[in-house]
Amino acid sequence: MMTPPMEQACFCTKADGYRGIWWGQTTTNDEYVYKYSGGLGTYPVQNAPFAVYSREVNKTFFVWGGATADGYLEADSRASRWDCGPGELLHMVSFYNHKTGTVPCPTILLDKWTADPHDNPVISIDDDGYLWIFSPSHGHWTTPSYIHRSTAPYSIEKFTTIHEGLFAYPQVWWTKGAGLSFFQTKYAAEGDATSDRGIFYRHSPDGFIMGEDVCLGCLELGHYQVTAEREGIVASAFDYHPREGGLEARTNLYYVRSADFGKTWTTANGQPLELPVQSIHHAALVRDFEAEGLLCYIKDMVLDQSGNPHIHFVTSRSWKPGPESGAKTWQVASFSGGEWHYECILESDHNYDMGCLYLNEDGSRSIIGTSGRGRQIFNTGGEIELWSQPACGQPWQRERVLTHASPFNHSHPRRPLNAHPEFRAFWVDGHARRPSPSRLFFSDAKGHVVKVMPEHMPNSNEAPARVFVQA
16 A cells, blocks of 8 residues: 555655656557657646746746656566556656746655556646645556645645545646636446546635536546636536547547536537536537547647637547558647637657647747657657747748757657746656656747756756757
């Protein structure tokens, strides 16, 4: 059994540097080795956010799935049943100080007693500046889930346990003056005839007292959701897993929104909905990719000033890695003028390639993602690139290559909430076919500056090093 966090010797202690977890999921018995793999400290897309910028203290706070200095070298005897790789998962929290350009030694919040990055933490900041960290679990067969709160505002030094339970894929959004919106996934208990995994929403006025769960979807073998919040509007975009094929057949795009923190739910155009989604052709269905023979991997979503969604996703013909599975098409679906609009952006070589979608103040849109071909071709991730579009409906263009000639694939860039221009995207790297070290990177909004966090710190504060300098 896992030792409760506050009883762990490592609880709220300091690490001597920034290192990410390595993981490989589902062996494929071919040259690509795994279905997906590599440095996965900022995985999965269904956990969010991994970073939050606070204007009050001019710092970007962030969390990730970390590893000990030699965690990628020795097999972890405590690994979960899903483990396909060595290491142990430490929940890490730190910040980047924009005034000094430095990072402190990160805090080890807890040892999750697994190596599975599905258990990676997410972070939120309440109206009073307290940090909330949600530590999930990959189903009902693994170690417990926890919610921790900092003992002082804007501090990473000490945390207390607020809740112990069981939740998966948390996405947490704090609305100023209104409280916490908490999206999560719940797995069916063994023998339960309902959906294998349902997606839920609940609201809390203060984080301590939670409202009742609202089930958004429990269709066939379940769903993956990506969510967003803006000025009191909360929304979820999700797929469904057919009973035949399950997770490897994920498809379709559904969308629901609420303007009253879960009391009522509507489509993008305001049509009232009865939830949960329990039929394939429910009114929440945006696009029937299943009828087109396509899988759908939802990556990111943002809401514009009108509360309309912009959803980034990848479509493909097969879950398997390799060229015989065909190209993976990056797309954006956006809602405006009472209609959904779809745009194809680019093609990459893996279903778990990932991009962050941004709506910029000048009306343009951009994506920072792993669209460039990496050293481990046809495996998770690759090189980081910046793609931009002057306005909706205009062509997307590759504006800048952020990383190049990397020995390992870069993976799962994440968009900080309220992102500062100096810390626009945050990601990790790692060898995609065998266990390796994993480093942490971040870039500015224009892609001119990429920095790497120090793996080992001789001092209590260090400046991340600039790398991949462009000519």
